[in-house]
Amino acid sequence: MEFYSYVNIFETKGLAYLLLMSFLVLGVLLIRYLSAPEKKDSTRTERKSVH
C-alpha cells in the first residue's frame, strides 16, 4: 500500500513555481493597469460660459 507524504515546499521547487505563476499573473495585471484608458483629471474642471 502506498502512503502519501507531504513534501516541504521550501525544499522543493514548489515555491519557485508559485512565484513564477504570481509573476506572470501580476505582470499581466501591471501591464493592464499601466495601459488602462486615461482617468479623468479631477483637478481640471470645465467652466461653462454663462450668458
Add this chain to the structure above:
Amino acid sequence: MSNTAVFAGELKGFLRFLVQELRPRGPWLTPFNIISIPTIIVGLIILYYRFTLGLGSVTNLSQQYPFGFWIGFDVMTGVALAGGAYVVCFVVYVLRLEKYHCIVKVTVLNGLLAYIFYSGALLLDLGRPWHIINPIIGNSFGYNSVLFLVSWHFLLYMTVLFVEFSPTIAEWAHWKKLQTFLSSLTLGAVIIGITLSMLHQSGVGAMFLMAKPKIHPLWYSEYIPLLYFVSSIFAGLSMIIFEGTISSKIFSNLIGPKTHHSHNEIVLGLAKGAAITMFVYYFFLAFIFMHGDKWKLIDTSWGYWYLVEVIGFVLIPCFMFASGVRNKNFGVIRVASVLTILGVILNRQNICLIAYNWNIANKYYPSWQEIVVTLMVVFVEIWVFRWIVTRMNVFSKE
C-alpha cells in the same frame, strides 16, 4: 591663394571662435558655483597628493579593500546611471518611437560625459594609472578576464557615444559637410553602442563573480551580470526623468515650446518603462533568493538591510512609478526616480563596499578626501554639461 594659406585662415578663424565660446556666460555668483568651485579646488589639491604620495595618502584602501568609494560610486554606479543613453537610443532608432527623439541628444551627451568622467575616474584609483593602456595594447593581460572585456567596451562605447554626439559638435563649429557625413554614421553607431552597452553593463557585474567568498550571500549570485544589466535600464530611465526635470527648469529658455509641451508625455513613457523593468528585476531577486534558499539569512541584521534595499528602493518606487503613470501624478514619479537612483547607488555600494568582506573586523570607510574627489568629479561633469548645452544645439528647439 594656396591650400595651406586657406587652411591656416580657417584654423585661425576656428581658434578665434573657440576662444570666444570659452568665455563664461551668465552670472558667476550662483549657489551651484559657490558650492562647486571650492570643492573642485580642494579636490585638485587632494589629487596632487594622490599622484605625488600615492593612494594611501588620501584613501582608506587596503589589500582587503582594493575597491573603494571611487570605484564603487564613480565606475560601478556612474556606469549604471548612464544606461539611459543606450535605452533611449534603442527606443528611438530600433523601436522607432519618434516621441522620444527630442531627448536623444541630451541623453547621449549625458552618457558620454558620464563615461568620460566616471570611467576616467578609474585613473585616480589605479596604483599605476599608466598601466591602463595594457588591456588596449594586449600587454601582459588575460584575454579571458572580464576586466579585459569591460575595459575594451568602455573605450569602444565612449568612442561610439562620441560619434553619436559628433554631428552636434560639427553643427556648432559650422562644419556642414562633416555634419552630414557624421549624421550618416549615427544608426550604425547606435546599433554598436546598444550591443556594447548590454554586454558591459552585465560585464561590470560579472567582475564580482570571482569574489564569491567575500560578498555576503544575500547579495552574491551567479546572476549578478543579469541583475546589473536589468537594473541599468531603470537606473538610466530614472536618471533621465531626474535630469530632465532639472534641465527643463534651469535651461527652460533653451528648450522649444513643442518639446516643453511634450515633456510630461515623455516622462510618463519613461516612468512606465521603469515600472515594468523594476517589476521584472524584483521578481528576478525573488527567484534568486528562493533558488539560493536564503531564508535563514533574512532574520539577521544583514537580512534587514537587504530588505531595506529590495523593498524600500525597488518595490516601493516600482509601485510609485505605476501609480504615478496611472494617475498622471508627476510629483510621485519624480520622487520615485530619486528613490530608484538612491536604490541603485545603495545596491552598488552594498556589493562593492558594505556587504563586501562582510565577515572581517577591519571595515572600510571612505576618507573625506575620497568623498571630496568624488564630488569634484560630479561637479566638473555638470560644469562641462552646462558649457556644452549653453553653446551647442543639444535641446530640441522645436
